[in-house]
Amino acid sequence: MASLAPYWRTYAEFWRLNFLTLAEYRANFFVWLVFTLVLHGSAIATIWLTMNRFPIMNGWTWQQVVFLYALYWLASSLNGTLFFTVGDVPWHIREGRFDRFMVRPLDPLFQIISQPGQIWPDELIVATIFFAIVQGLVHLQWTIGVAGLLLGAMVGGAFIDFAIQLAVATLAFWVVRLDTLRWVVMSLETDFTRYPLSIYNRVVRFTLSFIFPFAFINYFPASTLLHKTAQGDYAVNPLLGWLTPLIGALWFTAAYLFWRRGLDHHQSTGS
C-alpha cells in the first residue's frame, strides 16, 4: 500500500528548496515581480480606460469590473503558485527529460508540480492585497457565506485554470509543438475574463461556461456576490456562483484522466 508520507515530505522539501533559491536568484525575483506588476497594472489600466468611455457595462460599474479582475487574479495566481510548472511538460517531453518522472515512485504529475525552481508566492500576495483593496470599492458585505463562496471561487478557480493547462500540456504526448494552442487558450482566458460574460454573444458564453469554464473563475461568483442576476438580456442564476469548486473538481478529474492516458502514450524521444 502506497503511503502518503513521501508526498508531503517531498512537498515540504520542495518549498524549502524554493526559498533556498530565493537568496541566490534575488535579482531574478525582483525582475519577475516588477514584470508581474507591470503586466497586471496595464491590464487594470485598460479596464479603467474602457470603463471611462462606458461608465456602465451591462449594468456593471467600473469598480465591479475591477472586482471581476481581482477575483480572477486571485485564482490564477493561486494556480500560478501551486501548479505553475505544468506548463513545462511539453518542454520536458520534447527534450527527453520527462522519462525521469516515470521511473520514480511518485505520481509524475505530483513530481512536475513539485519541481524545485524559482517559484515563490509573491504574485499571490500581491493579488491578495489588490483584492483586499477592491472588495472595499464594491462594498462587499462579509458574512461566512460570502467568505465561503470566495474561497470556493479562488480554490475551484485555480483548479479550473490548472485543469485547462494540464489538458493542453497533455496533448504534448501526441503532438510535438503546442506553443500556438497554448497561446490561443491563454489569450482566451486573459481576454475574455476581463469583462462581464453578458457582453459577449452566445457562442462565447457557451464556450466560457462549458468548454473552457473560465466564467466560473470570476464571472459567476462575482455575479452572485454582487447580486447581478439580470444583466441586459442575460439572466444569471445566483446558484451558479457556488458551483466553481464542483466545476474545478470535474474539469480537473477529466484532465487528470486524460493525462493518465497520455502517460501510456508517451513515446520518449531520443536515446
Next chain:
Amino acid sequence: MIISADRLTKQFRTLRRKEGPLGAIATLFSRDYEIKDAVRDVSFKLDAGELVGYIGPNGAGKSTTIKMLTGILVPTSGTCTVDGIVPWADRQANGRQIGVVFGQRTQLYWDLPLIESFQLLRAIYNVPAATYERNLREFTELLGLDEFIRTPVRQLSLGQRMRGDFAAAMMHEPKVVFLDEPTIGLDVVAKENIRQFIARVNRDRGTTFILTTHDLADIEKLCARIILIDHGRKLYDGSVETIKGRYGRNRTLTADLNCENCDDVRITVPGANVVSREGPRIVIEFDRDAVRADELVVKLAQHYELRDVTIAEPPLEAIIRDIYQHGLGDGSVAARDGLLVTADVETVS
C-alpha cells in the same frame, strides 16, 4: 530470476513525408504511416546479482528495451517483469525497486548544491533516515563526493556530476539499476572510478545491473554476460568469453623489423596476411586455429632480424564491430577481410 522479458516488441508509427513543392502541406493532412519495429521479439532472463552488458549499434533498440523495462514505454506486444512487477502497469511500485542513470541527462537539480538533490530524493523515495545516512557516508567515501557536495550542480565537472548521479540513483538501495551510457564523455580516470563503483556495489550489495554502452571497455571490465541486439532483434546472449572464443579467433602479430627496404617484406604463410606496414613496423593478422604463432615468428625470424614482437587477441570492440558489419555467420568472420584495425591492437599487451 529478477528480470524476465518475453517477446518484447515495440513499434513506432511515423508519418511518411510527402515529396514535392506542396509536400509539407500534404504531410500535414496525410494518414500514411510507416511502422518501424524498434524492438522485435526480444526475450531474456536475468538472475539477481548479474551485471549484464546490453549492447548494439545506434538505433538497435537498446534504449527502447530499457525504457520498457523501466516503465517509460508500453510495449506493442510481449511482456516483461522486474522482480514480479510489470513496469508500465505499476510504475510507482517499479520505481521503488529500480534505479536509473541516464549518462546524458542528469537527475540532479541544476541550481542546488548536490546534497540538496540527495535530500529531495530521500523524500521522494521515502528512504529511512538511518539508511540514508549510511548510504550517504558510503557513497561519499567511494565516490569522493565530499570535495563538491555543497557545490551547485551546474558548477560541477562532468565527472563530478556523474559521480553525483550514481549516488543519487543508489540512495534508495534499488534491486535493479539501469545504466544508459554511464561513462559517455568521461576521461579515463573518471571512467575507471565509475566502473569500480559499479563493480563494488554489484559485489557487496548483490545489486543487478543492466548496462548499455558504446564503450566496450566498460563491458570487458565489468560484465561476464552480454546481450547483443541489432535492428531490434537479439543476436547474441551469452558470456563475453564465449563470444571472444567463437568470433575472436584472429590474432595480430606486430613486429618491428630491422630492414632496409621494408616495403618489400613478404610473408608466405597460408592464413596470415599483412594488414599494415609503416616503416619497419609490420602488422600481420592470422587465424589462431589455422596458423601457429610460433611457426609464424620462426618464419619471420628466418628472413628478417626482429627487434620487437607482440601478439594480441582482438579487443572486444573489434569483434563486436565485425558482428555489426557481417552478422554472426560462421566463426571466422574477422579473419575473412582483415577487418581488425591495427590501432586497437597496439593498445593490447
